[in-house]
Amino acid sequence: MVETFSRMTNEKIADQNRAMMEMSTPVTTIWQGILLLPLVGIIDSRRAQDLMTAMLAKIAETRSKIFILDISGVAVVDTAVANHLIKITKATRLMGCECTLSGISPAIAQTVVELGIDVGEVRTTATLRDALEDAFRRTGVELQTRPAPSR
């Protein structure tokens, strides 16, 4: 019948949650002029503020022109989170850095549309790979697959 819900005390969840929040914002230069930040977990306004600060500082420091913010690991994009993400992309653009939100899952795409959020000019891709290929194209990087050596 109805199994008992596997209990997780609120404290335990709070601990995990805190741990998740305190995970640093590991902005990485994955290529010259291209920054990457994979986001995981739940975004709240404090974390969004931290993110924006970290991202803008890294842009200033590296003079990068492209930022890829991968949100495939973000569970929920509600109106508040979407608003934060839109603001982040606006702020990076003011600094001359184009921010792409990558990793938009079918579920996130549908919920954002149902909510009625206007994503406007925010650049988005389904996968991190698409964002990376786009970034390479825009920075003039060409990738070549070497033909397999014949044995």
Place this chain on the structure above:
Amino acid sequence: MSGELRGLPSPLGEDLWAPVCDEPDVNIAIILVGKVADRLGLKPVARASIMTAASELARNIIKYAGRGRMRIRLVQGSRGQGIEVVAEDNGPGIPDLQKAMQDHFSESGTLGLGLPGAKRLMDDFHLWSEPGKGTRVTVRKWKA
């Protein structure tokens, strides 16, 4: 077993209560909703929908009432099994329900899509509010 009282779905299993007093509480509530959705076996889009709606409702509690609580449970109704989330507070209530359900109407300077957006995401949506008494929003997502 699953007889419905006056068309109301009957609970399956125990209720989970989550206090909503600050942002970490909102995050915990969202995580709990996700866990119950997983237990029900909701598909990714439905799972994201109920988590997103719950998030909107929880944030509204913080924004307008300061504190409140959420009840999360599995229910059995005429459409099969589903997940139900109730968000309630004893806050000031919503002065104009019609306006509150309009897109882009916000009393707090935010997008104003939370309530109408949550309604669009859900299969069932009930809003009760009385000025000076509080607000209660019930949402459901059915598995089928």
